[in-house]
Amino acid sequence: MKISKKLWSIILIAVVILIFILVQKFYAKEKAMIPEKIVIRLGVEGQADAKTQGFDVMSHPSGLYFYTAHWDNPGKLGVVRFEKGSNSFEIGNVQIVNGTGDNDFPENGVENWDVIFRVASTKTSSYAEARDNAMALLGRLRAAGWKRYIETSDPRLTGKEAMLYELSEPGLIYSMDSAYTPTIEEWKRIVEIEPVWSFYANGVFVDLTLSYQASTSDMGVYLMDIKISSAIDNYSAYFSKDDDDIKRQWKKCLSDRLEPARKERLMREAKLDPKKYTIDTTYQAPPFEAPDFSAEAGAAH
Numbered sequence: 001m002k003i004s005k006k007l008w009s010i011i012l013i014a015v016v017i018l019i020f021i022l023v024q025k026f027y028a029k030e031k032a033m034i035p036e037k038i039v040i041r042l043g044v045e046g047q048a049d050a051k052t053q054g055f056d057v058m059s060h061p062s063g064l065y066f067y068t069a070h071w072d073n074p075g076k077l078g079v080v081r082f083e084k085g086s087n088s089f090e091i092g093n094v095q096i097v098n099g100t101g102d103n104d105f106p107e108n109g110v111e112n113w114d115v116i117f118r119v120a121s122t123k124t125s126s127y128a129e130a131r132d133n134a135m136a137l138l139g140r141l142r143a144a145g146w147k148r149y150i151e152t153s154d155p156r157l158t159g160k161e162a163m164l165y166e167l168s169e170p171g172l173i174y175s176m177d178s179a180y181t182p183t184i185e186e187w188k189r190i191v192e193i194e195p196v197w198s199f200y201a202n203g204v205f206v207d208l209t210l211s212y213q214a215s216t217s218d219m220g221v222y223l224m225d226i227k228i229s230s231a232i233d234n235y236s237a238y239f240s241k242d243d244d245d246i247k248r249q250w251k252k253c254l255s256d257r258l259e260p261a262r263k264e265r266l267m268r269e270a271k272l273d274p275k276k277y278t279i280d281t282t283y284q285a286p287p288f289e290a291p292d293f294s295a296e297a298g299a300a301h
Contacts, residue, residue, distance in 0.1 A: 033054060034053065035054075037081065039053070042084075042204065042228065043230070045109065046099060046110030047067075047109045050110070053069070055068060055069050055097075063104045068096070068098050069096070070095060077092070078095070079092050087201040087202055089146075091137075092121075093118040093120065095118070096114075098114045105247070111230050112228060112229040116224070116225050117224055117226075118223060118224075119134055119210075119223075123221060130187075131181075135181050138197055139178075141178070146201045148175065148199060149200040149205060150285075151174075152262060152265060153261040153264040155265060156265070156279055158180075162175070166195065167189060178199075191212035192212070196209050196210075204231070205233075206226060206227065206229075209226075210222065239257070251297035252294050255291060255292070
């Protein structure tokens, strides 16, 4: 099962980064202004985009570097466009954008982006407005060619059953089915657990996490975090203990590394009550997860 950071932890990290940035700005004589609308891409192109659009840069002793942009005026938040051909999409009401790369792997460029934004132009939203806005965004992603992604070790469930599985165990992180629109009562339960919708398209992975904090009985503050990752970043947990040479050859090793996760999926599916759950045998995993992917990748070099 994929381990993802809680959204509020991400925000805390972003706050630390912003403090660093503000100190830099205090001493800087000239500073490029972030435009209202920016374009982001993965890879070395993403590095070029960040530099030309005035992103702040912070380097970490570990070798990681961060590109950050933020909009401080609550009445004039940002617009971010992720550029990926026919799979491109835009996000509005953006507060913070953070890109990450590794100086030890300069050929990878920016490996992931985090975009934190409101679900509506106002600070607070009703249950119905937040649900409808979130579902509309998910629909736009599907229309742009993004397909649902289920973690390799997780059962293949769809619709309401996917939601019920997500709600079945405290702390469970599972990719919800974006094609299923929950009722308001279901939505009230979902927002309490920080639901995640995951997608993939053309070698890129997207995780969209929703966070909610109640303000009144019907209104609340909704923030969404969309993480856009390269394939090497998405599967990096399978190579966390390897040296740099192995990490650079990840495609040749991935099929073997995923085998335990495939077996775990089958075991989890076998344990499910067939009266409650139906396994979606039509689910199409990303090409990276095909059993012969590594063999073909090795033959191509």
